[in-house]
Amino acid sequence: MSLCPECDAEIELVSPDIGEIVSCPECGLELEVISRDPVEFDIAPERDEEDEEEKEEEDLG
Numbered sequence: 324m325s326l327c328p329e330c331d332a333e334i335e336l337v338s339p340d341i342g343e344i345v346s347c348p349e350c351g352l353e354l355e356v357i358s359r360d361p362v363e364f365d366i367a368p369e370r371d372e373e374d375e376e377e378k379e380e381e382d383l384g
């Protein structure tokens with residue numbers, strides 16, 4: 324039994340693997356299994372789409 328780091332919901336996994344991504348049933352956050360004994364989660368990094376368009380604008384004046 325493990326707890327979601329975000330909402331402290333109890334998450335039960337049968338046989339988690341390191342690096343496995345699971346979704347919290349409570350808050351829906353994606354969690355990465357970082358430890359198996361005991362099972363611990365870390366918040367999985369959000370996948371940014373490769374559609375980032377950042378325009379550099381400088382407001383001078």
Ligand SMILES: [Zn+2]
Pocket residue numbers: 327328329330331332347348349350351352
């Ligand atoms: Zn949660």
